[in-house]
Amino acid sequence: LQDKQLTDIVIGDLMISSEKVAHVQVNNPLEHALLVLVKSGYSSVPVLDASYKLVGTIGKTKILNEILGLERFEVEKLADMKVQEVMNTDIPCLLRDNIFMDGLKAVIDHPFVCVADEEGYFDGILTRRAILKHIKRDYYT
């Protein structure tokens, strides 16, 4: 990776691979999802199904919006709702052998972008931080 030119770098070189990515399952209750998000510290994480295929993403903003009532945050609703009802399914996705520029373009509007294989199995995530670190190195060499 150290010696590779920016033009030879692919998404697979920079992504955080799936085993290191915090995620939730599509049928988890929202309460579990919010706990995962608060304890991991992440604003948003991927949503997978039982066979580890990528189905969407879910974040704190969306969950909190769902339970914001007229007078207070209705935390009791968290136990009744499922990730599936609230998750974002309209998400960009990359392949591990897409090129660096595809990654740069994708993260302009998204803090992270999911990586999946052609059958939809979750491979990992490409973060803005990974892209920025690599750009900084590129500028200094």
Added chain:
Amino acid sequence: LQDKQLTDIVIGDLMISSEKVAHVQVNNPLEHALLVLVKSGYSSVPVLDASYKLVGTIGKTKILNEILGLERFEVEKLADMKVQEVMNTDIPCLLRDNIFMDGLKAVIDHPFVCVADEEGYFDGILTRRAILKHIKRDYYT
């Protein structure tokens, strides 16, 4: 801005200026801060004092962590606590005439970095998105 070289770009050229930045006041109750965050959709925003000096940042993760009890999220605590007790004061800061590279380095570990003048008055925020958009343009020209 269009014709400026990357080496001539300063933070002031790329930042979102203060009037467009959602923020909270240091003495607001946490309940108000969380409402601002949920309604604006932002994960974290600057905290200012009454004279518009920058004092810190506050985000959803920190607030939710504060109210996470053993059995549930204790939303009633939100009315009792103030932004000041929970905000992050250990934050990086830039000057509007710092150079592009200072900005790139600063956003590697932070989704946004506050910009203030030498007396500490809030000027705006530099976001990762602003840096990434500019880099993409730089790579294409």
